[in-house]
Amino acid sequence: MREVKEKRHFNTLLRDANSAFLPSQDSGEKTIRVGFILLEHFSMMAFTAAVDALVTANLVRTAPLFSFCTFGLNSVTVKSDLALDISTSGELSQLPLEGEEALDILIVCGGYRCSLAEQPPLTAKLKTAARHNIILGGLWNGAIALAHAGLLDQLGCALHPDNHAFARERFKQVKVSDRVLVVEEKRVTSAGPSSALEMMLALIEQVQDKATVRAIREILSCDQVADSDEARLILPADDPSFPETLRNLLRLMSSNIEEPLSVDELASFVGVSRRRIERLFQTHMETTPSRYYLELRITHARRLLLQSDDTIVNIAVACGFLSSTHFSHCFKDYFGISPSQARQKQRG
The missing domain is CATH 1.10.10.60 (Homeodomain-like)
Known part of the structure; x- marks a missing residue:
């Protein structure tokens, strides 16, 4: 076998598996800033699935693509659905919506026991974020907060099934979907933990590219359960x-x-x-x-x-x-x- 002289490039399938180890192709683009508003009793599983997609995106590229921060409504600690007190980066009033530190994406994290009542300070912040053209999203029933702010009028919206009746009765202008996730141009919503990951992958594809999403799936989708309920690792030969x-x-x-x-x-x-x-x-x-x-x-x-x-x-x-x-x-x-x-x- 002759020695390889020219610079080699991986084909699509194996490029995804090796992307984090290839020479840097940093385009100089700024890191995309993502903020999560954690509602009391938010779904830890949905939140971590969303964050996992961002962290893995950074792992599969030599330059960091995303940074993220968290916020409570009026406290720097928020109780999750697992009764764990989670420390946040700050309170809602500290949400950066302008200047160099401004967020690019803002996601409201709900959960099964989260209150569906309107929180006026949150409504005001979401409206301000929308005016600054920030992408807005909701996990589980986090989209209810967007609906209270009138930011889902005439748009599709994914919610946990337990909240469909309430949303359809309360928000007549919102198109509550039976799909587990809905991705609009500036609005993304999902119904639960599994769809939270898929929502973030769709969002990453929207703000980055398909190659990055393929590389993330290379890591995170290896243990998905087949239709037969037989747990098996997913390999290229199984495509x-x-x-x-x-x-x-x-x-x-x-x-x-x-x-x-x-x-x-x-x-x-x-x-x-x-x-x-x-x-x-x-x-x-x-x-x-x-x-x-x-x-x-x-x-x-x-x-x-x-x-x-x-x-x-x-x-x-x-x-x-x-x-x-x-x-x-x-x-x-x-x-x-x-x-x-x-x-x-x-x-x-």
């Missing part, structure tokens, strides 16, 4: 959009990292021609079988390098490289630094 032959090829490659199979050997195992394999990879993954196999092995090597204390020589052998020198060249071509530099950076 239902791929033909069965391609899924079998991906499984074969994943099972043969240390001693890579040739394309002809892969063809023999799955019972199709070499040309058919090349067409499958080009059509569904926009790459060649050999290129994907190399990226799969270099990704496996990156994980071993940063998660174990094994020697670089042993890692190179375990990932099917002919020598540590060849491995180092390939690694640097993809990640911009040598294996030893990557390990040192991770630890220091």
Whole structure:
């Protein structure tokens, strides 16, 4: 195998898995500031799901994309639905809506036992935020606060089912949806904890890009439960959009990292021609079988390098490289630094 001289780039599938370790492509854009207003008895699960999406977005990019802060209505501590007192960044009166520290996104976090009564100071703040063109959202029944402020009139709105009857009776101008999340241009709402994550991913795609969302899903969606209720890890070879032959090829490659199979050997195992394999990879993954196999092995090597204390020589052998020198060249071509530099950076 010849040494790789030119700079390499990962194909879409494996680029998402490696995005946090690739050379920085910082565009110079400012970090998006997200504020959460925590109502008394807010859903901790919905809140943490939303925050998890933001934190993971920062993990999968070399430059921070988001920062977040929290606010109570009239206290710096708020009791969650788990009866835990949560410290916030400040009170509602301290909400930054103007200047350099102004929020870009503001989300009201509700919960099953949250009061649905209007809070005039909150209504005033939300109206001010809307005038400053801030994106507004609601988790669980947090959208009720937006409705009180008249900020959902003629718009769709997702709420916990327990609040549908109240909202439809009280807010005639709001289109209460049976969907678990609704994303409008400047309004985003979700009905519960699971949809809170999906709402944030939709929002991140809106203010960032699809590639960032794919990279977040690479981390957060690996343990989703299948329709059969059988809990199993989600791997690229499980993608239902791929033909069965391609899924079998991906499984074969994943099972043969240390001693890579040739394309002809892969063809023999799955019972199709070499040309058919090349067409499958080009059509569904926009790459060649050999290129994907190399990226799969270099990704496996990156994980071993940063998660174990094994020697670089042993890692190179375990990932099917002919020598540590060849491995180092390939690694640097993809990640911009040598294996030893990557390990040192991770630890220091």
